[in-house]
Amino acid sequence: MGKTFKKPEALSDNHTHYCPGCTHGVIHRLVAEVIDELGIRGRTVGIAPVGCAVLAYNYFTHDFQEAAHGRAPAMATGIKRVRPDLIVFTYQGDGDLASIGMGEIVHAANRGEKFTTIFVNNAIYGMTGGQMAPTTMPGQRTTTSPFGRNVEECGMPVKMAELLSALQTPGYISRQSVIKPKYIVKAKKSIKKAFTYQMEGRCYSLVELVSTCPTNWGLTPLESVKWSEENLLPYYQLGEYKTPEEN
Numbered sequence: 001m002g003k004t005f006k007k008p009e010a011l012s013d014n015h016t017h018y019c020p021g022c023t024h025g026v027i028h029r030l031v032a033e034v035i036d037e038l039g040i041r042g043r044t045v046g047i048a049p050v051g052c053a054v055l056a057y058n059y060f061t062h063d064f065q066e067a068a069h070g071r072a073p074a075m076a077t078g079i080k081r082v083r084p085d086l087i088v089f090t091y092q093g094d095g096d097l098a099s100i101g102m103g104e105i106v107h108a109a110n111r112g113e114k115f116t117t118i119f120v121n122n123a124i125y126g127m128t129g130g131q132m133a134p135t136t137m138p139g140q141r142t143t144t145s146p147f148g149r150n151v152e153e154c155g156m157p158v159k160m161a162e163l164l165s166a167l168q169t170p171g172y173i174s175r176q177s178v179i180k181p182k183y184i185v186k187a188k189k190s191i192k193k194a195f196t197y198q199m200e201g202r203c204y205s206l207v208e209l210v211s212t213c214p215t216n217w218g219l220t221p222l223e224s225v226k227w228s229e230e231n232l233l234p235y236y237q238l239g240e241y242k243t244p245e246e247n
């Protein structure tokens with residue numbers, strides 16, 4: 001009997017190190033499916049972040065580089081400028097991209113660097129044990145905000161898709177989610193669009209993906225989906241925030 005469901009060629013056979021209910025694996029699969037469908041595996045380079053996805057290079061069968069914390073956009077800029085024929089993407093968490101790497105991502109997007117960013121927003125620092133991130137929700141308890149995020153002291157959570165889409169330089173900026181199948185279908189379409197714009201040499205592209213971190217949220221995988229849908233999605237509204245056609 002033929003296989004009806006198989007692993008994309010862009011994904012390796014390695015066993016995952018991600019926690020049960022973590023959406024990093026779902027996002028890896030979506031990226032790999034898009035790479036297969038676009039036929040670009042032989043010329044794709046991913047840039048791994050510092051964060052739980054630091055080991056992303058173990059899961060993809062195309063080339064990968066590792067960047068210092070938050071510096072993936074600088075590495076992607078260098079690779080893409082030297083080899084514009086390559087398809088380059090950074091894979092970054094919210095601690096990596098919106099905290100230590102905030103300057104890097106804003107300037108790369110503003111320069112209109114022609115690579116793609118996959119931005120995983122799980123509202124917390126996962127790898128280091130659950131500290132508050134720029135994206136942590138008001139009142140959300142973390143190891144560094146044990147009484148909940150205090151917006152008087154820390155401000156409101158940073159909305160990266162909105163912030164980057166305010167730049168005048170043409171780009172593709174979208175926010176999707178991967179917590180349920182109905183969101184995953186749209187997320188994949190957006191990731192494919194982002195890579196396609198890059199293939200056409202059009203613009204910088206970023207897809208933010210509202211995710212989960214059951215381990216550091218202290219919830220079960222199912223509770224995490226519910227918490228994400230009830231607390232993150234009303235604040236981090238899904239949709240396409242900027243398209244190159246609008247510019």
Ligand SMILES: Cc1ncc(C[n+]2csc(CCOP(=O)(O)OP(=O)(O)O)c2C)c(N)n1
Pocket residue numbers: 049050051052053069092093094095096097100120122124125126127128133213
């Ligand atoms: C220069 C530097 N500062 C701090 C750290 C510690 N550190 C490692 S991962 C991380 C945060 C990761 O969080 P996020 O980017 O949200 O990814 P997640 O683990 O949630 O996927 C931090 C602060 C580091 N490795 N290097």
Ligand code: SF4
Pocket residue numbers: 017018019021022023024052122126127212213214215216
């Ligand atoms: S700590 Fe959180 S982000 Fe990291 S693998 Fe576990 S669930 Fe995923």
